[in-house]
Amino acid sequence: MHHAPSSESFTLTPIGYVVSDYADKFGVPRQPGLAPAANAELILSPPYDDPLVVRGLDAFSHVWISFVFHQSPERWSPLVRPPRLGGNRKVGVFASRSTHRPNRLGLSLVELGGIDTHQGVRLKLSGCDLVNGTPVVDIKPYLPWAESPPNAQAGFAPAPPEQLTVQFSATALDQLAQRADRDSLSALIEQVIGQDPRPAYRHGQASERVYGVRLRDVDVKFCPRQNGEATTLEVVAIDISG
Amino acid sequence: MHHAPSSESFTLTPIGYVVSDYADKFGVPRQPGLAPAANAELILSPPYDDPLVVRGLDAFSHVWISFVFHQSPERWSPLVRPPRLGGNRKVGVFASRSTHRPNRLGLSLVELGGIDTHQGVRLKLSGCDLVNGTPVVDIKPYLPWAESPPNAQAGFAPAPPEQLTVQFSATALDQLAQRADRDSLSALIEQVIGQDPRPAYRHGQASERVYGVRLRDVDVKFCPRQNGEATTLEVVAIDISG
Incomplete structure (x- = not known):
């Protein structure tokens, strides 16, 4: 039943790009939703800029954005120092959301503020934590009943970070x-x-x-x-x- | 502020493969968690089979698995017919979780049953909806406070599908x-x-x-x-x- 897997690789083509208030990596909140005043748009690229591709998406309040950490080095490391542990304890890269990960894939849950299909397709995103220019590789609707397990345990990051004055x-x-x-x-x-x-x-x-x-x-x-x-x-x- | 994006593409290398109860696509539940009795393991491949990469992950109850729909055709379509609409109404591919999507990326939230690091790295996954042999490209810890927005609206799929007798x-x-x-x-x-x-x-x-x-x-x-x-x-x- 367990076939030896092939060592196939896959090619990702961006479906669009983010235009956002965040010019650089430095300062970007560690998770989406922490800075709801941050404005961003996801602009779909040809051939994905067809209004049909988002038909019905406006009935969802939140969407998952899969993207590539394009500003991060391609080199990954097995251990990282998450800021939530004070930056001096190491955890495995897959126990973190660090950018120094294999495949440099990022995942962000953002609020969908609106969809403009007058010229191409633009999604207005609230609370987005993506740097300007981020290449996006997928959009999926958020399904609360499948994706909010009650009693989930969040290891070393059990609550949002404290907001300083x-x-x-x-x-x-x-x-x-x-x-x-x-x-x-x-x-x-x-x-x-x-x-x-x-x-x-x-x-x-x-x-x-x-x-x-x-x-x-x-x-x-x-x-x-x-x-x-x-x-x-x-x-x-x-x-x-x- | 809006730089014309390059049309760069990115290469995904699987970090591991799923061994599961689901031999074929047909019959696999439409979302994870619908068949908690389904057993699956995610077996990390070299060079990712290092116990360090998952250090600290056992403190999280749930993980996100990003994977490739390897059995789906590479051809995508702008409109799909989600089963939740009876299979006869079309919505945009990005308003669905259809497999017929650009980049064929899938995303599953699964319960982490345990981690075995005696020989390489194996993650025991509960309620997993992935076909045997699925190539996995990322693992991320689930953060309830960032990823369970209250009052989220779920469009045409507001509740789990009905379970028949x-x-x-x-x-x-x-x-x-x-x-x-x-x-x-x-x-x-x-x-x-x-x-x-x-x-x-x-x-x-x-x-x-x-x-x-x-x-x-x-x-x-x-x-x-x-x-x-x-x-x-x-x-x-x-x-x-x-």
Whole structure:
């Protein structure tokens, strides 16, 4: 009954690409849904840009996006250091969602905000955690009755990461005030910076160092501050990126 | 911000293969979890058969398996007829989980029954819906807090399919009684046949025709019966498959 499997390989052709608020990997939340203010569109490529391919999909609220971590090295490693373990304990690559995995396949559950089929096919995605330019290889509807097992146990990642308090400097508030997208941009910044995008071993540490995250067309500069027992994160400036 | 994407393609190398009770596509439940009595193992292939790759995975109760529908034709179609719509209404391929999709990628959430690392790496999977020999390209831990959105809407497939009543003929009961695996095999047969594996447009119809499903090393022959208003399915024989 157990046939020796062939060592066949398979070719993946992207069906489309993501256009998103995330210019770089750095700062992207570790899971989808953690920054609902992040806007993204999935634009289908020919020959998949046919409105027929998504007929009926608008009746589903959520979709699975399978994609390729195109910015990650092709080299994989058996062990990785997940940020949820503080970045200093190693687990197997298949016990993680690390990008350093064989086949570089990613999987994201995102809310489907709408479908535009006027020119080709564009899916509006809410809470998407994909970097701009990410190649997408599949879309599947989410089936709650098949995919929400009650009493599932989630190992070392049993709950969402804590959201840190984010404050804006006077400079940052001035810079925000000049933007037409000030409301959505400030929500996005708060959600993304609040995840503390620094390497996990820095979490909980204050520092003088200023970090930068690129969102939309801006560089968001932030700095960790010690506030009694707690770390807060201050957005010190929001600069148009060069 | 929107770079014209390259038309790059990517190569998938299987990380392992499934050994399962399902010898053929015909009869396999439409989603995982519908036949919990189905046994399966995922056997990792070199160089992925290193116990390190699954370190920590045993703390998760469920895993996502990404695989290739290797028995499906490479040709995809924009529209498909999902069985949940009776097989006579068409929806877009990305609004379905049809196998006739670009890249032939499948995705299954299965319960992790255990991990054996004595010789290579074997994952015991419960409720798995994968055909024997399926090439697997990724394993990811299931994160309930990220992947069970409350109030998700499931379009034309809002609930699990109905389970039909399954009865065994005297012949089938005799054949079962001779098997060492009689208990698990009868549970498996009941769960699989109860999904009514016939083409969707036949559902609800009685017929004289005998259908066959291959499970483990047997051919399960069944026949739809009319029982007042309801259709029931009778297992008429359980033959060792040739």
